[in-house]
Amino acid sequence: MTQYLVGIDIGGTKLATVVADNNGTILHKVRQPTEAGYGSDYVVSKLIKMVDQTLALVEISRSQISAIGISCGGPLDTKTGIVYSPPNLPDWDAVPLKKILTTEFQVPTVIENDANASAYAEWKFGGGQGYDEVVFMTMSTGIGAGIVSKGQIYHGASDCAGEVGHQILIPNGPLCGCGNRGCLEAICSGPAIARRAQEAIQKQPETEMLKLAGGKITAVKSEHVVAAAQNGDLLAFDLIHQTAFYMGWGIANLVNIVNPEVVLIGTIAVAAGDLLLDPIRRTVQQMAMTRPAQTVRILPAKLGDRIGDLASISLVI
Amino acid sequence: MTQYLVGIDIGGTKLATVVADNNGTILHKVRQPTEAGYGSDYVVSKLIKMVDQTLALVEISRSQISAIGISCGGPLDTKTGIVYSPPNLPDWDAVPLKKILTTEFQVPTVIENDANASAYAEWKFGGGQGYDEVVFMTMSTGIGAGIVSKGQIYHGASDCAGEVGHQILIPNGPLCGCGNRGCLEAICSGPAIARRAQEAIQKQPETEMLKLAGGKITAVKSEHVVAAAQNGDLLAFDLIHQTAFYMGWGIANLVNIVNPEVVLIGTIAVAAGDLLLDPIRRTVQQMAMTRPAQTVRILPAKLGDRIGDLASISLVI
Numbered sequence: 001m002t003q004y005l006v007g008i009d010i011g012g013t014k015l016a017t018v019v020a021d022n023n024g025t026i027l028h029k030v031r032q033p034t035e036a037g038y039g040s041d042y043v044v045s046k047l048i049k050m051v052d053q054t055l056a057l058v059e060i061s062r063s064q065i066s067a068i069g070i071s072c073g074g075p076l077d078t079k080t081g082i083v084y085s086p087p088n089l090p091d092w093d094a095v096p097l098k099k100i101l102t103t104e105f106q107v108p109t110v111i112e113n114d115a116n117a118s119a120y121a122e123w124k125f126g127g128g129q130g131y132d133e134v135v136f137m138t139m140s141t142g143i144g145a146g147i148v149s150k151g152q153i154y155h156g157a158s159d160c161a162g163e164v165g166h167q168i169l170i171p172n173g174p175l176c177g178c179g180n181r182g183c184l185e186a187i188c189s190g191p192a193i194a195r196r197a198q199e200a201i202q203k204q205p206e207t208e209m210l211k212l213a214g215g216k217i218t219a220v221k222s223e224h225v226v227a228a229a230q231n232g233d234l235l236a237f238d239l240i241h242q243t244a245f246y247m248g249w250g251i252a253n254l255v256n257i258v259n260p261e262v263v264l265i266g267t268i269a270v271a272a273g274d275l276l277l278d279p280i281r282r283t284v285q286q287m288a289m290t291r292p293a294q295t296v297r298i299l300p301a302k303l304g305d306r307i308g309d310l311a312s313i314s315l316v317i
Numbered sequence: 318m319t320q321y322l323v324g325i326d327i328g329g330t331k332l333a334t335v336v337a338d339n340n341g342t343i344l345h346k347v348r349q350p351t352e353a354g355y356g357s358d359y360v361v362s363k364l365i366k367m368v369d370q371t372l373a374l375v376e377i378s379r380s381q382i383s384a385i386g387i388s389c390g391g392p393l394d395t396k397t398g399i400v401y402s403p404p405n406l407p408d409w410d411a412v413p414l415k416k417i418l419t420t421e422f423q424v425p426t427v428i429e430n431d432a433n434a435s436a437y438a439e440w441k442f443g444g445g446q447g448y449d450e451v452v453f454m455t456m457s458t459g460i461g462a463g464i465v466s467k468g469q470i471y472h473g474a475s476d477c478a479g480e481v482g483h484q485i486l487i488p489n490g491p492l493c494g495c496g497n498r499g500c501l502e503a504i505c506s507g508p509a510i511a512r513r514a515q516e517a518i519q520k521q522p523e524t525e526m527l528k529l530a531g532g533k534i535t536a537v538k539s540e541h542v543v544a545a546a547q548n549g550d551l552l553a554f555d556l557i558h559q560t561a562f563y564m565g566w567g568i569a570n571l572v573n574i575v576n577p578e579v580v581l582i583g584t585i586a587v588a589a590g591d592l593l594l595d596p597i598r599r600t601v602q603q604m605a606m607t608r609p610a611q612t613v614r615i616l617p618a619k620l621g622d623r624i625g626d627l628a629s630i631s632l633v634i
Contacts, residue, residue: 075608084608133474145574149471156576157450160609167570168604178606253484257462257574259473287485289495291392291401292477 003066006051006105007312010072011114012036012088015043017050019058020313022066024125029309030054040092048104067108068101069315071308074113078159081111087177110315114138115162116153117311118266118303119146124314127264127302135260136301137164139247140267142177143185147258164254165189169246184250188243190268193222197239208233226272244276248283255288255296266301273300320383323368323422324629327389328431329353329405332360334367336375337630339383341442346626347371357409365421384425385418386632388625391430395476398428404494427632431455432479433470434628435583435620436463441631444581444619452577453618454481456564457584459494460502464575481571482506486563501567505560507585510539514556525550543589561593565600572605572613583618590617 002021009016011034018029030050034043055062073086081098085091102109112120119128119136128134134148143165147154154161165185166178173182174192186192197220201210205217208228213219228236251263269276277298285293303310319338326333328351335346347367351360372379390403398415402408419426429437436445436453445451451465460482464471471478482502483495490499491509503509514537518527522534525545530536545553568580586593594615602610620627 154466154471156609156612157578158576158608158612160606160612161574161576163573163576163606163609166573166606168566171566171604180604249485249488253570254574256480256483257478257571259475259478259480261474287488287497289477289480289483291475292473292480295473295475295477 001064004060004064005313005316006054006065006068007309007316008047008051008068008070008072008101009114009308009312010034010043010047010070010089011308012073012086015047015050016308017047017054018309018313019054019060020309020317022317024310024313024317026306026309026313028054028058030057034089036089036091040089040095043089044095044097044100048101051105062105065105065107067110067316068105069117069312070097070101070109070111071114071117071311071315072097072111074115074159076111076113076159078111078155081109083111108316112153112311112315113146113159114311115144116146116155116159117315118307119148119162120153121307121310121314122264122301122303123148123151124317125303125310126307127299128262131261133259133261135162135164135254135258135263137251137263137265137269138267139188139265139269140190143189145254147260164250167250167253169249184246187246188250190222193225193239193243193268194220196242197222197225197236200235200239204235207235209236222268223271226268226275229272229275240272240276241279244279245283247276248280249287251280251298252284252287252293255284255292259292260296262297262299264299264301266307270300270304318381321377321381322630322633323371323382323385324626324633325364325368325385325387325389325418326431326625326629327351327360327364327387327406328625329390329403332364332367333625334364334371335626335630336371336377337626337634339634341627341630341634343623343626343630345371345375347374351406353406353408357406357412360406361412361414361417365418368422379422382422382424384427384633385422386434386629387414387418387426387428388431388434388628388632389414389428391432391476393428393430393476395427395429395472398426400428425633429470429628429632430463430476431628432461433463433472433476434632435624436465436479437470438624438627438631439581439618439620440465440468441634442620442627443624444616445579448578450576450578452479452481452571452575452580454568454580454582454586455584456505456582456586457507460506462571464577481567484567484570486566501563504563505567507539510542510556510560510585511537513559514539514542514553517552517556521552524552526553539585540588543585543592546589546592557589557593558596561596562600564593565597566604568597568615569601569604569610572601572609576609577613579614579616581616581618583624587617587621
């Protein structure tokens with residue numbers, strides 16, 4: 001009897017469940033809003049229903065599942081499978097998610113934080129294929145990373161390795177969601193780029209960014225910065241270069257400590273391409289040590305929108 | 318027939334060769350100045366003579382050696398065993414040290430950069446015993462680190478992982494030996510502490526540091542800063558606290574990225590003890606993320622002067 005895999009992707013605003021075959025081909029997907037405000041019991045029972053719904057849509061029974069992979073915001077413990085109040089699921093207080101799902105579906109369940117699971121998927125199916133030492137960095141609402149060394153996720157002592165977005169670059173810099181100041185994430189995440197753009201536009205409103213945002217400064221987002229810079233808007237171009245300097249600085253520190261062959265960067269770097277990546281590469285060459293700088297390639301992530309589905313599935317394939 | 322191990326420690330100013338039994342007990346040691354100026358051929362043949370000399374002193378023949386461990390300044394390639402011009406051996410241009418010694422002594426030879434070998438020794442014999450995720454940091458002439466994860470040295474893609482001393486904290490800061498500015502090493506190494514102390518004493522000469530250095534500002538070293546601070550000298554105490562802030566900041570970034578159980582710090586941290594380590598710990602708690610900060614213990618290294626001998630031997634025991 002053919003066996004199938006279930007993947008569960010838990011975000012602060014969206015939940016997704018997928019069913020895949022043993023090659024990682026996604027057969028079906030169900031998406032729902034998280035409605036995190038109703039608490040963890042509500043979300044977990046919704047997830048169980050979503051899995052059953054996804055299975056029903058492809059006419060597969062629970063007994064045909066061989067494993068479940070879960071990608072979820074950390075902190076969490078991969079061994080015990082307990083999730084500890086992720087920033088995007090604030091009232092999840094030590095939810096034994098792995099145990100609940102293993103009991104419910106009677107199959108092995110693997111859980112990883114989303115950055116690690118995404119890094120693993122990029123190594124297995126995406127831009128990290130063929131490399132032994134891979135770092136994947138998210139660059140959207142937040143900045144995080146997963147490290148895949150010799151085909152294994154590098155967890156560290158408490159599944160927190162790779163928190164490169166919370167390295168502090170400017171101790172008295174902008175406030176970060178983590179409570180500290182001047183973290184890389186507080187300077188280069190999507191919302192941080194938008195904030196810097198909005199501040200710059202107030203002083204210099206003649207910019208395409210404002211037009212792209214419908215004329216409303218508070219509506220300017222990182223997407224508008226990238227698009228305007230691609231069209232040659234000078235203020236937007238400056239913002240991209242500032243962003244590249246701080247990203248390059250943070251990646252140089254990472255490159256000195258972890259010495260990867262490849263750093264794959266997601267969302268914003270994928271959208272901006274070499275416009276952002278080239279100045280990042282130059283900064284890394286300047287700020288990292290010669291040998292690790294010569295070793296590393298800095299590339300856009302490859303899986304795009306598929307990364308969420310493949311992240312959870314990659315854990316059990 | 319009992320088998321013995323040979324350890325070789327190659328520094329910019331000193332060479333050491335040791336013979337140990339299979340338990341790691343050092344039976345004899347020979348030390349010589351490196352005389353790096355005479356070039357790599359000279360140094361390598363001196364090393365071979367030193368090994369023979371050490372063996373002769375304990376009446377052991379070459380045929381009784383089972384392996385050779387080498388601890389040497391990097392960059393070097395652990396697989397090919399080639400050493401690439403370390404900063405302290407500037408004219409070593411791709412010296413195939415492993416091959417030379419394997420051919421000469423006809424036994425397996427393992428080579429590691431000194432920070433990695435020391436980290437491995439601390440994990441095997443010192444303060445890292447019993448831990449799965451260990452970082453050992455040198456804090457003397459330079460600042461470097463070795464990462465030991467699950468009993469294995471974490472090498473990265475080109476044996477450069479752990480260059481935590483060259484993470485940049487202040488992009489326009491003091492010049493570092495690596496050519497960059499504002500590296501942790503350029504602020505917190507022994508020579509960097511001495512430089513900051515000398516600058517401070519010029520403005521405020523009423524300090525015990527100056528007395529300890531015989532009244533000569535240019536003679537003030539990091540040892541005098543530590544000793545004066547331990548005696549309650551306020552200026553020295555301030556310098557220790559400055560140092561602790563930057564060390565704590567750099568270690569917080571490391572802790573976020575690598576998530577170790579324990580960070581062991583050598584030489585200066587061992588001499589200064591909690592005077593330096595307590596403010597480092599407080600800074601790490603403030604500047605690292607909550608979970609990795611709660612996970613990590615920051616301790617003085619344990620092997621002291623024995624680390625050089627045990628570093629090379631630990632690689633082959």
